Amino acid sequence: MTEEVQKNAGISRRAIVKGAAWSVPVVAAAVATPLAAASVAGNLASVALTTPTSSLLTLNLLDGGGTVTAGVLTTVPTIAALTSDAGTITAQTAAITISVARPTGINLSVGTARGFGVYSVNGVLTTPAQRTAVYQTAPVIGAFGFPQTSWSGTAPVTIAANGTLNLPVVFGLAGVSTGVAISALTNFAVTLSVTINGVTRTAAGTITVPVGAGIL
Numbered sequence: 001m002t003e004e005v006q007k008n009a010g011i012s013r014r015a016i017v018k019g020a021a022w023s024v025p026v027v028a029a030a031v032a033t034p035l036a037a038a039s040v041a042g043n044l045a046s047v048a049l050t051t052p053t054s055s056l057l058t059l060n061l062l063d064g065g066g067t068v069t070a071g072v073l074t075t076v077p078t079i080a081a082l083t084s085d086a087g088t089i090t091a092q093t094a095a096i097t098i099s100v101a102r103p104t105g106i107n108l109s110v111g112t113a114r115g116f117g118v119y120s121v122n123g124v125l126t127t128p129a130q131r132t133a134v135y136q137t138a139p140v141i142g143a144f145g146f147p148q149t150s151w152s153g154t155a156p157v158t159i160a161a162n163g164t165l166n167l168p169v170v171f172g173l174a175g176v177s178t179g180v181a182i183s184a185l186t187n188f189a190v191t192l193s194v195t196i197n198g199v200t201r202t203a204a205g206t207i208t209v210p211v212g213a214g215i216l
Contacts, residue, residue: 042087042161044094044196049077049169049205059215060172062117062131068173070213077205080121080167080192084159094157094196096121098169100207101189102136102146108180112143113216116188116207117174118151122167126151133174146216147175157196171207173215182216185209 054075058067082094100116112135118126132150135143159165190205209216 040087040161042084042089042159044082044089044194044199044201045085046083046203047192047194047201048081048083048203049079049190049192050081050166051079052077052205057215060119060170061114062119062126062172062174063133063176068215070209070215072210072212074210074213074215075206075208076116076171077190077207078169080169080194081164082157082159082167082194082196083164084161086161088161089157089159089196092157092196094155094194095152096155096167096195097150097152097191097193099150099191099193100148100171100174101191102148103186103188106146106182106184106186108145110141110144111178111180112176113146113180113182114173114175114177115147115149115216116171116190117149119170119172121151121153121169122155124153124155126153131174135175149174177216182209182213183211185211186216 052075054073056070056072057074057076058069060067080096080098098118098121102115115133117131117133120126130151130153133147134149135147136145137143155167157165186209188207188209190207192203192205194201
């Protein structure tokens with residue numbers, strides 16, 4: 001073989017080796033792209049009770065039927081906000097509980113007043129089987145004070161990665177009023193608990209009823 005042919009052969013071999021070396025990253029990049037684009041199952045990152053509204057609310061009576069309209073501005077949260085982490089929550093069932101405590105600082109030793117319960121969630125009316133309203137009791141006088149209420153149910157949810165799903169919540173009045181006059185600002189603590197895929201998050205909110213509302 002001549003020197004010229006040997007040189008050409010050497011150049012050709014180097015060109016082939018060089019080309020092969022550059023082809024490896026191209027193949028690796030092509031494989032990595034679909035993996036990066038694959039969806040990741042998400043978890044519930046946080047929940048919140050948001051968007052409080054203050055108005056002359058007309059509230060449904062959960063026990064007995066009918067409605068009562070507040071005489072002064074009453075404030076209630078209207079949204080249960082569910083937020084996902086960096087993954088997507090797809091077609092999951094959320095177990096939701098919303099509880100309303102008895103107000104603190106107001107002691108009714110005789111007679112009963114109304115409290116707040118959940119009338120609907122995400123446009124779906126709640127049922128008596130999903131709700132509880134528990135009064136304090138004592139010998140002779142029986143039930144007294146305000147009820148402590150709770151609602152438990154489910155809702156189908158799909159939440160984009162780092163996204164938020166807003167579920168409308170409507171509160172009504174629970175229990176029975178025996179005509180006891182409430183002459184103090186009344187605050188009801190509200191607790192929201194949501195469980196998706198075994199992950200539970202909680203949040204707190206407040207319902208505020210000023211003096212003169214005439215709904216309790």
